[in-house]
Amino acid sequence: MSRRLRNLATDLAAISCLLVLWYVAAAASWVPPAFVPSPVAVYQRLISGFADGSLLVETARTVIAMLAGWFACSLLGIVVGSIIGIWPLARQSLGPVLEIFRPMPPAAVIPIAIAIFGLSPEMSLVVVLFGAIWPALLATVHGFSSVEPRLKEVGQALTLSPLAFIWKIALPNATPDIIAGMRLSLVVSLVLVVITDMITGQPGLGSLVVLASRTFDMAGLFAGLVLLSLIGLVSNAAIVAVERRLLAYQR
Amino acid sequence: MKRFNWRPLVVVAALILAWQWALGGGKLVSDTLAPPGPVAAALFEMLRDGSVLQASFQTLLAALLGLALGAGIGTALGLASGILPPVGTAIRGPVEVLRPLPAIALVPLMTIIFGLGLDMEVYVVAFAVVWPSIILTQTAVRHVERRLLEVADVLELSYLARIRKIVLPAILPRLVVMLRFTAAIALLIAVTVELVSNPWGLGHEMMVASQDMAPARMIAFLFVITAIGWCLNWALVTAERHLLP
Numbered sequence: 001m002s003r004r005l006r007n008l009a010t011d012l013a014a015i016s017c018l019l020v021l022w023y024v025a026a027a028a029s030w031v032p033p034a035f036v037p038s039p040v041a042v043y044q045r046l047i048s049g050f051a052d053g054s055l056l057v058e059t060a061r062t063v064i065a066m067l068a069g070w071f072a073c074s075l076l077g078i079v080v081g082s083i084i085g086i087w088p089l090a091r092q093s094l095g096p097v098l099e100i101f102r103p104m105p106p107a108a109v110i111p112i113a114i115a116i117f118g119l120s121p122e123m124s125l126v127v128v129l130f131g132a133i134w135p136a137l138l139a140t141v142h143g144f145s146s147v148e149p150r151l152k153e154v155g156q157a158l159t160l161s162p163l164a165f166i167w168k169i170a171l172p173n174a175t176p177d178i179i180a181g182m183r184l185s186l187v188v189s190l191v192l193v194v195i196t197d198m199i200t201g202q203p204g205l206g207s208l209v210v211l212a213s214r215t216f217d218m219a220g221l222f223a224g225l226v227l228l229s230l231i232g233l234v235s236n237a238a239i240v241a242v243e244r245r246l247l248a249y250q251r
Numbered sequence: 252m253k254r255f256n257w258r259p260l261v262v263v264a265a266l267i268l269a270w271q272w273a274l275g276g277g278k279l280v281s282d283t284l285a286p287p288g289p290v291a292a293a294l295f296e297m298l299r300d301g302s303v304l305q306a307s308f309q310t311l312l313a314a315l316l317g318l319a320l321g322a323g324i325g326t327a328l329g330l331a332s333g334i335l336p337p338v339g340t341a342i343r344g345p346v347e348v349l350r351p352l353p354a355i356a357l358v359p360l361m362t363i364i365f366g367l368g369l370d371m372e373v374y375v376v377a378f379a380v381v382w383p384s385i386i387l388t389q390t391a392v393r394h395v396e397r398r399l400l401e402v403a404d405v406l407e408l409s410y411l412a413r414i415r416k417i418v419l420p421a422i423l424p425r426l427v428v429m430l431r432f433t434a435a436i437a438l439l440i441a442v443t444v445e446l447v448s449n450p451w452g453l454g455h456e457m458m459v460a461s462q463d464m465a466p467a468r469m470i471a472f473l474f475v476i477t478a479i480g481w482c483l484n485w486a487l488v489t490a491e492r493h494l495l496p
Contacts, residue, residue: 010341094262105454106439108446112284112469195353212359
């Protein structure tokens with residue numbers, strides 16, 4: 001524990017050094033002040049934005065869209081992935097097809113999704129669903145198809161029903177993979193929410209950053225970037241904590 | 252000898268048939284989606300007039316330059332932090348804070364600084380690539396056999412000689428895998444930057460086709476983008492196999 005605390009302290013110290021460097025660089029105009037604002041200005045913008053609620057609303061919109069998309073794609077990914085992972089016929093027929101779709105950039109779906117759904121919140125949900133499902137889906141397939149053969153024999157010897165086999169043997173076996181996939185899916189969800197906001201101009205941190213750049217409001221732009229980084233940091237830390245708790249039995 | 256697995260082909264054929272059935276029979280006349288026939292025609296047309304080649308070249312150029320820059324910096328930082336523990340401690344915090352920032356969110360800032368065009372796209376790609384490069388290189392260095400490093404200690408190698416003679420050869424396989432992983436990210440980010448704003452390359456062509464109500468062209472470009480991603484992956488897998496027997 002003391003080791004973790006010490007790591008945290010050194011990390012915070014390193015980040016503080018970076019902030020000081022940023023402050024000095026901005027104050028001494030090493031970087032053109034028109035491009036890079038002082039961290040103090042960004043901090044003030046964050047404070048005032050949260051005080052009047054404007055930044056809070058945009059942040060909440062982005063976080064909600066991210067979580068909704070992530071939840072939907074995790075659910076769908078785990079259900080479809082477990083079917084493909086358990087059923088050899090589905091694995092042989094769909095596995096290579098999924099590999100064909102995998103290199104497709106999720107953002108490239110946006111023009112098509114706009115064509116079908118128009119500029120609506122459903123559209124961004126569909127984009128996130130399509131783009132962020134892959135890590136969860138493929139990790140689930142892997143987790144379910146890599147069940148130790150001897151465990152399968154155990155299942156047969158105990159004459160477990162397919163459902164009992166999934167619940168008692170395959171799912172616990174696949175959990176580490178599934179969580180790892182869901183963690184990646186969460187990252188992709190945030191990225192896709194930001195991209196759809198930027199392209200379609202729907203409210204959220206993505207369009208906040210774009211609007212700030214159009215008005216050369218650099219403090220606002222950096223405030224948006226700071227918030228996005230914080231969302232990523234906090235959501236990842238949360239899922240790591242859940243992972244630790246769920247997989248505690250493995251250590 | 253492995254038997255040929257024909258099942259995926261059936262699935263693909265079924266998908267194309269379903270696509271044709273849903274859109275082709277004139278049941279649903281749409282100016283937003285196109286059936287397979289016109290998409291194939293559009294694909295053929297843009298291969299013939301070469302517009303797709305130019306767009307692909309622009310996208311690949313930006314992706315590969317960004318990859319070179321990002322992976323270069325990332326590998327250097329990863330190596331330094333793997334070999335000199337204080338460096339690793341110093342960059343860990345900043346890396347953890349900057350890494351979650353979606354690279355695409357930097358497009359507006361980069362556009363203000365560098366304007367639209369190649370530079371901006373390369374820097375955004377490099378930003379996206381640098382974090383996984385650092386982390387994967389660190390992991391690779393951590394997995395270098397302890398005894399090899401002890402050999403370096405015994406031989407009293409300088410840091411540079413230690414990197415060149417011991418560490419680099421040992422981590423090469425992992426570096427190649429890292430390159431494959433980051434190349435996919437680079438292509439993805441390059442296309443996305445073009446979709447968001449940069450007026451060139453495959454992503455931009457796709458956006459233009461979408462705004463021109465040319466769905467066949469739009470879907471054809473989507474196929475081209477996917478095919479390039481697939482080829483890039485295949486090329487790197489092949490290179491991997493040749494480099495690492």
